[in-house]
Amino acid sequence: MPKPPKKSERLLPTYRLSGWDLSDEQVRHGLQIPTSEAGRPGNKPNFTGRIPADRFGAPQN
Amino acid sequence: MATTQFPPGTTSEDRLPSVSSLCSFGWKPHIMSGFLVQLLRQYFADPNNVMDAAVRGKLTTLGGGWKPADNTPVLIETVSRWDPTKLGKRPALIVKRNSWRQQSLGLGDELKGFASLDGARAFTTMWLGSHTIFMLAGEGTETERWASEAGGLLLKFSPLIRDQLGLFAFKLIEVGALGKIEECAEHYAVPLSLAYAATEDWTLQPFAPLLKKVVFNFDSMI
Numbered sequence: 001m002p003k004p005p006k007k008s009e010r011l012l013p014t015y016r017l018s019g020w021d022l023s024d025e026q027v028r029h030g031l032q033i034p035t036s037e038a039g040r041p042g043n044k045p046n047f048t049g050r051i052p053a054d055r056f057g058a059p060q061n
Numbered sequence: 062m063a064t065t066q067f068p069p070g071t072t073s074e075d076r077l078p079s080v081s082s083l084c085s086f087g088w089k090p091h092i093m094s095g096f097l098v099q100l101l102r103q104y105f106a107d108p109n110n111v112m113d114a115a116v117r118g119k120l121t122t123l124g125g126g127w128k129p130a131d132n133t134p135v136l137i138e139t140v141s142r143w144d145p146t147k148l149g150k151r152p153a154l155i156v157k158r159n160s161w162r163q164q165s166l167g168l169g170d171e172l173k174g175f176a177s178l179d180g181a182r183a184f185t186t187m188w189l190g191s192h193t194i195f196m197l198a199g200e201g202t203e204t205e206r207w208a209s210e211a212g213g214l215l216l217k218f219s220p221l222i223r224d225q226l227g228l229f230a231f232k233l234i235e236v237g238a239l240g241k242i243e244e245c246a247e248h249y250a251v252p253l254s255l256a257y258a259a260t261e262d263w264t265l266q267p268f269a270p271l272l273k274k275v276v277f278n279f280d281s282m283i
Binding site for chain 1: 140155157159160162164189190191193195230232234235237238239240241242243244249250252254256257258
């Protein structure tokens, strides 16, 4: 019968080999590969369709 | 000096610096597992390779580096061949493969825009894969030091590994928190996770010429 864990060991995470895997996000983040179209250079996920006022002077509407 | 034999029909332009079965068969998950086990065994086979004095001393005390025997001082094995009941107090490096995910590089994975007179079609796709190496040892600090040693090897030699093995990327992406392991409660564990990217390329070559079934009947054309 396995002995009970020491007090300090209770503070540690327990890994389980049988269920271990990395998520798609972890791998992509590690390899610095964007996870969506929004992350690709040139695409602006917060683009609203309005031209910023400070680029061309007066606001368009 | 031995002469490298190239397959008949190949030209000098096809020759590569290192001829490898990887060129013929490409990357497969079990090949990556085997490579990692082999790399770690070669490194820990000689205590003089080890940078950390405590790890080097431990290896020497246990009777030298890894050896191909049941009583090897450090166990380096894949998860499917590892037997936790036979580990004892020894440190161990257990290699586990994680999921491989496919990343398309183009529509239908096909290389378009090339005229092929023989009808061959070329394809390519990218695999994003990962492996985790669990560093196990009897004491917490000991586990941390062994994990730093193994992690340092994988981190610092990653540019060479990437080049020699024709990978697009090979990175040590995480040194996990010190913890315990459910399958081996006597040991502490640190997971070292690696991620890599490799393409798989292939061609489909038709047996018959593309226009074989087109019958020209000159009588009907006149």
